[in-house]
Amino acid sequence: MAKEDWAVKGRYLLKGIDDLKIQGEDEKLFPELFGYRDENDLREAIEDAKKIPEKKLTPLSSKDELVNPDFNFIPDFFILNDFLAHTIYEEGILYMSNKCLEQNYADTELEWFEVDEEHLEDNGLDLNVFDEPMSYSYIDAIIYADGEPVEFDDILEHYGNLKKHHLDLDHFYWMGKSFVSRHNFGLRTPYGLN
Incomplete structure (x- = not known):
């Protein structure tokens, strides 16, 4: 369960964790940085994020929406002034x-x-x-x-x-x-x- 109402979730959480790992940040800080109580809560959120299905074409979506950066923007995450920023x-x-x-x-x-x-x-x-x-x-x-x-x-x-x-x-x-x-x-x- 998230500790903070702003806790990072879904694909943003997966991207943020990948970004911080690439930057060599201390993984022990991840639960607090991403707004979770502890490692178990963060692990549950990661598992939930992995269950999100990939975007697919539907009668109400178009191929342009799948490849258009306006609809698919994913931020870059990093630590700034000891806080998670993106x-x-x-x-x-x-x-x-x-x-x-x-x-x-x-x-x-x-x-x-x-x-x-x-x-x-x-x-x-x-x-x-x-x-x-x-x-x-x-x-x-x-x-x-x-x-x-x-x-x-x-x-x-x-x-x-x-x-x-x-x-x-x-x-x-x-x-x-x-x-x-x-x-x-x-x-x-x-x-x-x-």
Whole structure:
């Protein structure tokens, strides 16, 4: 039985456990991290999750729903500030000058791309918005498993200890992760984004 009403269940529980195992986290902490009383309760929840049938086509579902990331988003789980956290169905675009990127983040794990005319047009930005050559990268929004928001500074730290003063935050915004949710075609997504 779950100790917390926010306890992670189903396929999310299986994914979270796999993610933390890959990261080498201490499995003795898993019951508390995932919201369960003890190892037995967690084991029962895992067995219940394994019994969930795979998604199949039905008269009311379409093949697109089986392969569409808007309907099948599964977050990435990790420990942040000693609590279980996971990504949510939003991402942000960070901008940084190429000079600052080279001087301070040459070995970052984030993948950075050169800002070009196509990127500016795709994101509704004026072609002369930046005074110097810039790069951009995507970061996922993060929330704690209990539903508490993660502070933006902690998100930046998670993605390579990025510093706010190195970023152009005037052009930062959160958006849905998929092409569909970004371009507002009116289709449903798991978190109600359009």
